[in-house]
Amino acid sequence: MMLPNLKVDPENLPKRAIVCGDPKRAARIAALLDESKAIGENREYHSYAGTWNGTAVAVVSHGVGSPGAAVCFEELAKGGVKTIIRVGTAGSYQKTIEPGSLVISTAAVRRDGLTSQLVPPGFPAVADRRVVDALAAAAAKRDTGLHVAEGVTLTMDMFYSGVVEFPHKLYQQAGVLAVEMENAALFVIAALRGMRAGSILAIDGYADADLLETYNPHTETTAKAIEAEARIALDAIVAVEN
Numbered sequence: 001m002m003l004p005n006l007k008v009d010p011e012n013l014p015k016r017a018i019v020c021g022d023p024k025r026a027a028r029i030a031a032l033l034d035e036s037k038a039i040g041e042n043r044e045y046h047s048y049a050g051t052w053n054g055t056a057v058a059v060v061s062h063g064v065g066s067p068g069a070a071v072c073f074e075e076l077a078k079g080g081v082k083t084i085i086r087v088g089t090a091g092s093y094q095k096t097i098e099p100g101s102l103v104i105s106t107a108a109v110r111r112d113g114l115t116s117q118l119v120p121p122g123f124p125a126v127a128d129r130r131v132v133d134a135l136a137a138a139a140a141k142r143d144t145g146l147h148v149a150e151g152v153t154l155t156m157d158m159f160y161s162g163v164v165e166f167p168h169k170l171y172q173q174a175g176v177l178a179v180e181m182e183n184a185a186l187f188v189i190a191a192l193r194g195m196r197a198g199s200i201l202a203i204d205g206y207a208d209a210d211l212l213e214t215y216n217p218h219t220e221t222t223a224k225a226i227e228a229e230a231r232i233a234l235d236a237i238v239a240v241e242n
């Protein structure tokens, strides 16, 4: 049975998967693997398989936003994936977490629309403790020189604001580290489908109300952080018992 949206045959799908929003980032991460090959391409979902230190790993892009990403996570679960790590980007909420830093998400605030249609209010979106520990250990071992923070992140659907104000200030005051758009969906779906999930994020700027003017994820600083987080996530995903 072909996974209908990913257009991947589960027979070719490794049971550990790195996921990211951008299909081009997926291709770049896949190029780091040994014996890397494409195993499917449909819509925003570009899938690869290869090995990292001798262990089979998939790399799959999920696009921007929770609903589309959820389709990807559900089909990966159906295809037998047991461990997923998201290699994403995020906007910082804290002055001390500068662009080019890395954030390991321990849990996500569910400010998205999707997860409230899957689980009741109050259901937590939490990363798997073993995956968080493996990411922290891999980051320490690689000693990249980048600042690595660990804590709660926020998932929202809104990237540019409308007439309703961004809730940035509230969450900043509550100590949330950064904002992105898919972690809550990943953590909730992983909980429902018996997968272990984690997420590491490269900070590409400060999240604020003028994102349309200030957002530029195409810098050397962000590229360096993405390359580092990809290697850390690959080290971590093969270290975790699957």
Ligand SMILES: O=P(O)(O)O[C@H]1O[C@H](CO)[C@@H](O)[C@H]1O
Residues within 6 Å of the ligand: 020, 021, 022, 063, 064, 065, 087, 088, 089, 090, 159, 180, 181, 182
């Ligand atoms: O860089 P990715 O993994 O796509 O993650 C972040 O970047 C996108 C917005 O530009 C959203 O998908 C957000 O979650």
Ligand SMILES: O=c1cc[nH]c(=O)[nH]1
Residues within 6 Å of the ligand: 089, 090, 091, 092, 159, 179, 180, 181, 204, 205, 206, 207, 208, 211
């Ligand atoms: O969702 C996102 C992703 C990157 N940077 C942001 O400010 N927001």
